[in-house]
Amino acid sequence: MLTLHDSAGSLFVRRARLLLAGKEHEFKLVNIFNADEKAALSKVNPTIKIPVLQDGDLTLFDSRVIHRYLVEKLQLDTISWEQENLLTVIDGVSDSLVQMFLLSRSGTDTSADEFYFN
Numbered sequence: 601m602l603t604l605h606d607s608a609g610s611l612f613v614r615r616a617r618l619l620l621a622g623k624e625h626e627f628k629l630v631n632i633f634n635a636d637e638k639a640a641l642s643k644v645n646p647t648i649k650i651p652v653l654q655d656g657d658l659t660l661f662d663s664r665v666i667h668r669y670l671v672e673k674l675q676l677d678t679i680s681w682e683q684e685n686l687l688t689v690i691d692g693v694s695d696s697l698v699q700m701f702l703l704s705r706s707g708t709d710t711s712a713d714e715f716y717f718n
Contacts, residue, residue, distance in 0.1 A: 613651035
């Protein structure tokens, strides 16, 4: 049974959710800001990040790896190299937005004129 761990609004889980639409799987919503749920997630994924896909004894915890695995497992068409490059750009922007959100949530002033924020 496929189990997909997600948090509300995760930018990185969407493509896995699209690939799993209409397929049998379990969906686990994780509140990464809840200490107990974060601790439980750390037992599944040492990076304590979302998404996580479990398929039996196999656990995958990177959205691109999960995408590649699901395409192969579900025998879907692969994407082109140009599309792969576009996904790299999308993932880079998404990761930056997530980092800014987490920094803001941690009390860091992300509006400061600092190299990291520019």
